[in-house]
Amino acid sequence: MAPATVRVRLYAGARAAADRSFVDVEVPAGGLSAREIVRRLGSQCPSLVPVLRASRIVRGDVYLTRLSARIRPGEELSVHPPYGGG
């Protein structure tokens, strides 16, 4: 059976730093806090760490203001570096 994962989508500078558009982070069946997923993401892709410090984490279409939220297998997170529209 394939391991349970949370897919983390990477935009702009995050994608450039990791050289890919998403990373699948393995999680236990009960899920993990968003904070722990972000930590594991940084371990998997050390080049992402500086970008993660300046980025917002989005769950679906909601900004996570507290990274204590539990994220279940199959859910998605996004890494949003500082915005630059206009």
Place this chain on the structure above:
Amino acid sequence: MEVQLTTRPLSLAAAARALEAPGLGGVVLFAGRVRADRTARGAVEAIDYESDRALALRRLAAIAATARRRFGAERVVLWHRTGRVPADETSVIAGAACGHRAEAFAAARYLIEELKRSVPLWKTERVRSGRRPPRRRARRAGRSAG
């Protein structure tokens, strides 16, 4: 359409038409265009814009709604182009039509500033060689539009 993200060129004339309505005495229309800034590696020939589309559209709609409520804007346009936008073409339009000029200026200012602050859009400059500038320069040059 009040808000949009599109890969097609943006039309100022269409935006002006969308702001027309009887009795509105103040109409302000802001357009941000891609500047052909010079960098050490050559002139900027385009900017690539990407978005988190679903969330960006929700944010644009929320900003437009706030402009209506806070400034009494009767008509609002908040349009952004995505994909590759060549130098000298319009990347963003923010406009408001109100009863008087003071509210119209304030509403248009709010629309563009809030878009830049809170809508998930990102830009990457492309210089004439067709390559992206180094990341450090790209950050600094992130002010080349709008």
